Amino acid sequence: MTPQTLIFIESQDYTMVLQTDWNKRLRHIYFGEKLVQSSDYALIAKQFRYNGVNEDVFNVAYTPSGTWNIAEPALQIQHTDGNPSTELHYVQHKVQQLQENVLQTVIDLVDPLYETSVRLFFKVYQKENVFEQWTNIQNGEKGAILLKKYASANLYFRSHDFYLTQYHGTWATEMQPVTQRLTKGIKMLDSKLGARANLYAPPTFMLSFDEKSTEETGKVLLANLAWSGNFRFDFEVDRYDNLRLIAGANPYNSEYQLKEGESFETPHLIFVYSENGKGEASRNLHQWARKYRIYDGEGERLTLLNNWEATYFDFDENKLVQLFDGAKKLGVDLFLLDDGWFANKYPRNSDFMGLGDWQTNRKKLPSGLGYLVKEANKKGIEFGIWIEPEMVNPKSELYENHPDWVIRQPDRREYYYRNQLVLDLSNPEVQDHVFGVFDTIFTENPKMAYCKWDCNSIVYNSYSAYLEKENLPQTHLYVDYVKGLYKVLQRVRAKYPKVPMMLCSGGGGRVDYGALQYFTEFWVSDNTAPIDRVFMHWEYSHFYPAIVLCAHVTNWDKSASIKYRTDVASMGKLGFDIVVEELSDKEQQFCREAVQNYDSFKDVLWKGDLYRLQNPYDYPFASFQFVSVDKSRSIVFSYLITNRFEINYSIEPVRFKGLDASQKYRIRELNLFPNTISSIDESAVYSGDYLMKIGFNPDIGLERKSVVLEVKSLS
Ligand code: DGJ
Numbered sequence: 213m214t215p216q217t218l219i220f221i222e223s224q225d226y227t228m229v230l231q232t233d234w235n236k237r238l239r240h241i242y243f244g245e246k247l248v249q250s251s252d253y254a255l256i257a258k259q260f261r262y263n264g265v266n267e268d269v270f271n272v273a274y275t276p277s278g279t280w281n282i283a284e285p286a287l288q289i290q291h292t293d294g295n296p297s298t299e300l301h302y303v304q305h306k307v308q309q310l311q312e313n314v315l316q317t318v319i320d321l322v323d324p325l326y327e328t329s330v331r332l333f334f335k336v337y338q339k340e341n342v343f344e345q346w347t348n349i350q351n352g353e354k355g356a357i358l359l360k361k362y363a364s365a366n367l368y369f370r371s372h373d374f375y376l377t378q379y380h381g382t383w384a385t386e387m388q389p390v391t392q393r394l395t396k397g398i399k400m401l402d403s404k405l406g407a408r409a410n411l412y413a414p415p416t417f418m419l420s421f422d423e424k425s426t427e428e429t430g431k432v433l434l435a436n437l438a439w440s441g442n443f444r445f446d447f448e449v450d451r452y453d454n455l456r457l458i459a460g461a462n463p464y465n466s467e468y469q470l471k472e473g474e475s476f477e478t479p480h481l482i483f484v485y486s487e488n489g490k491g492e493a494s495r496n497l498h499q500w501a502r503k504y505r506i507y508d509g510e511g512e513r514l515t516l517l518n519n520w521e522a523t524y525f526d527f528d529e530n531k532l533v534q535l536f537d538g539a540k541k542l543g544v545d546l547f548l549l550d551d552g553w554f555a556n557k558y559p560r561n562s563d564f565m566g567l568g569d570w571q572t573n574r575k576k577l578p579s580g581l582g583y584l585v586k587e588a589n590k591k592g593i594e595f596g597i598w599i600e601p602e603m604v605n606p607k608s609e610l611y612e613n614h615p616d617w618v619i620r621q622p623d624r625r626e627y628y629y630r631n632q633l634v635l636d637l638s639n640p641e642v643q644d645h646v647f648g649v650f651d652t653i654f655t656e657n658p659k660m661a662y663c664k665w666d667c668n669s670i671v672y673n674s675y676s677a678y679l680e681k682e683n684l685p686q687t688h689l690y691v692d693y694v695k696g697l698y699k700v701l702q703r704v705r706a707k708y709p710k711v712p713m714m715l716c717s718g719g720g721g722r723v724d725y726g727a728l729q730y731f732t733e734f735w736v737s738d739n740t741a742p743i744d745r746v747f748m749h750w751e752y753s754h755f756y757p758a759i760v761l762c763a764h765v766t767n768w769d770k771s772a773s774i775k776y777r778t779d780v781a782s783m784g785k786l787g788f789d790i791v792v793e794e795l796s797d798k799e800q801q802f803c804r805e806a807v808q809n810y811d812s813f814k815d816v817l818w819k820g821d822l823y824r825l826q827n828p829y830d831y832p833f834a835s836f837q838f839v840s841v842d843k844s845r846s847i848v849f850s851y852l853i854t855n856r857f858e859i860n861y862s863i864e865p866v867r868f869k870g871l872d873a874s875q876k877y878r879i880r881e882l883n884l885f886p887n888t889i890s891s892i893d894e895s896a897v898y899s900g901d902y903l904m905k906i907g908f909n910p911d912i913g914l915e916r917k918s919v920v921l922e923v924k925s926l927s
Contacts, residue, residue, distance in 0.1 A: 240368035286366035292355035327352030363460035384739035406671025438726035439479035498757035525552035538792025568610030596662025637696030639678035741769035865907030871900035
C-alpha cells in the first residue's frame with residue numbers, strides 16, 4: 213500500500229492539514245492551532261473510525277459528485293459524453309514561497325476516468341493568519357464539458373457547536389447581523405442579483421466555533437468571497453456534527469461551458485482565523501487587506517465635500533462654484549461632483565433619464581467639466597466626479613442606439629430597478645464603452661483627481677445578445693459580467709494608477725475583496741444617520757479597515773448635532789455632504805477644526821490597530837479605539853446610543869486596549885464644540901497598565917453625547 217500523503221497549509225499560528233486516504237481521495241484531517249510535535253499529525257487520521265466507508269466520507273477537500281459522494285458537492289461536471297459523474301484522485305502537490313510572508317500550496321487532483329483535472333490553490337499570509345483559497349478546473353477532454361457547480365473552497369471543521377453570523381439589509385440598512393447556532397442540514401447564504409449583488413446580503417460571514425466568540429476570546433473565522441457577483445455559501449452540519457463549508461460563485465443559472473483545453477479559475481475565498489477572538493481576527497484581516505489587497509491600501513486618502521445630498525440633481529455651474537467655497541472653509545482636500553452633470557437629449561435631472569449619455573449637460577454646465585476643475589484648483593481644492601458607467605436608463609440615447617448592449621430579454625417586458633437597466637459586460641464592445649466613459653473624462657481633464665463609481669441596479673431578465681451571437685451559453689452571463697467588469701477595472705488601473713476611486717453601489721450594495729483590488733475606498737451606505745452609522749461601522753469593521761470606510765457628515769438626521777455627526781464620520785474616511793453656508797459660524801468653525809484634527813490623527817486610524825471596546829447593542833454607549841503601531845498614540849471615539857431607562861451617561865470606565873502597559877499616557881479631548889470646556893483633566897497622567905485594567909470614563913452624557921479622546925504617550 214502506498215503511504216498516505218500529508219499536506220500542511222500553515223500560517224504563523226494555525227494549520228490546515230490534508231491527507232490522502234487509501235482511495236487517493238484528499239481529506240481534511242485537522243484545522244486549528246499547530247501541534248507542538250509535527251510527527252503527531254500522522255497519527256490523527258487513525259483516531260477516527262469513520263475512515264473508509266463511503267457513506268461516512270464528509271471531509272473531502274474538494275467533493276465531486278455522481279460517484280461515492282452523498283453530501284453537497286463542491287464540483288459538478290457533465291463530461292463530453294454527457295456523463296455527470298466525477299471522481300478526484302490526488303496526484304501531487306507543490307509548496308512555493310511566493311514572497312516573504314506568502315506561501316502557496318498547489319494540489320493537483322485528476323479524474324481517473326476522464327482527463328479533467330482540478331488544481332486547489334491555497335495562499336497563506338503567514339503573519340496575518342489569512343488564507344486565500346481558489347480552484348482551477350482544466351478541461352483535458354476531447355470536446356466541451358459543462359461545469360454545473362464549481363466552488364472556490366470546500367472546508368471542514370470539527371467542533372461541538374458552530375455559530376454563524378450572517379449579514380442582511382437593503383438600501384440604507386446595510387450590514388445587519390444575525391447570529392445563530394447551526395443545526396443539521398444545510399444553511400445557505402446567497403445572492404442572485406447579478407450586478408448590485410450584495411443588496412440584501414454581502415459575501416461575508418463570521419463563524420464561531422464551540423461557543424460565540426467575543427472580542428478577546430474564542431475560535432473565530434471571518435470570511436469574504438472576493439467576487440463582485442452572485443455568490444453562495446453552504447454550511448452543512450453533517451451527521452457527526454462537523455461542518456462542511458462550500459463557498460464560491462453561485463451556480464444558480466450559471467452552468468459554465470469549458471471547451472477543449474480551456475480552464476476556469478474560480479473566485480477566491482479569503483478567510484482569517486483566530487483562537488483569540490474577533491478583535492485579533494479583524495486586526496489581522498485589516499493588516500492583510502491594507503498590505504496585500506486594497507488598492508493603495510497603505511497610501512493616502514483625500515477628505516472631501518460631496519454635493520449629492522446638498523443639491524441632488526438641482527445645480528448649475530455657478531451653484532457648484534459657490535459650493536467650492538464651502539470645501540475651502542472646511543479645509544477638505546477635494547470637491548466631489550455627484551450624479552446629474554450629464555446628458556442633453558434626456559437631461560439627467562432625475563433618476564428617470566439620461567443615464568448612459570456621458571456628455572456634459574450644456575444647460576447646467578455650459579463651460580464644461582474642465583472649467584469646474586480649473587475653478588476648484590484655483591481655490592486650492594481638487595475636483596472629482598461621479599459616474600455609473602455599467603448602467604443605462606431606457607430613456608437615453610445609449611439605449612436607443614445600442615439596445616443590444618443591454619441585459620434584457622428581447623421579447624419580454626422590461627423590469628427596472630431605480631428606473632434603469634444593466635449593460636452587458638460580457639460583451640467586449642460594452643467593456644470598451646465602459647472603459648471609454650472613464651477614459652474620456654480623465655483624458656480630457658488630466659487634473660480630474662477622484663472618481664466615485666456607482667452601480668445601482670440589479671439584473672432582471674438575465675439575457676445577453678452578445679452571448680447569443682457568439683453561440684455561447686446564456687448561463688455564462690452572471691460570471692462573464694464580473695469578469696468583464698474586472699477587465700475594465702484592470703484597464704482603468706493600468707492607465708490611471710494614481711486616481712483614488714470610491715466603490716459605490718447605492719451605498720454598500722457591492723463590497724468585497726475582489727472589487728477592492730481596484731478601489732481605494734467604498735461608500736458604506738446612503739444612510740448617514742450617525743447612530744445607524746455607529747452600528748454599521750461596528751459590523752463593517754470586522755471585515756474592512758477604517759481607511760476604506762467612507763463616512764460623510766450630512767443632514768440625513770438633523771436631530772443629531774453637527775458634532776455628533778462629525779465625530780462619527782471621523783472614524784472612517786472623512787467627508788461632508790452639506791451646504792456649508794447653511795451651518796452657523798460656530799458649526800463651521802467646529803467642522804474646520806475637526807478636519808484639522810482628523811488630518812492630525814488620520815495615520816492612527818488608517819494605519820493603526822482597531823479595538824472595538826464597547827458594543828452599541830448591549831451598552832448605552834459605544835466605544836472604538838484606534839492605536840498607532842508603536843502604541844504611542846491612540847484615538848478613542850465614544851457615543852451615547854440610547855436614552856432608554858435614563859441610563860444616558862457613562863457610569864463606568866471603559867477599559868482601553870492595545871497600549872503599552874509600561875508607558876505613561878496623557879489624555880486630551882479633541883473635537884470640542886467652540887466655547888465648550890472639556891470635563892477631562894488633561895494634566896493627569898495614567899500608566900498604560902491602569903488604562904487597560906481600570907479603564908477611563910469618557911464622561912458621556914446628555915450634554916456630551918459624543919467624545920473623541922487622544923491618548924498620547926509622554927515619551
Ligand atoms: C447612489 C449613491 O449611493 C449616492 O451616494 C448617490 O451617488 C446617488 N446614487 C446618485 O444617483
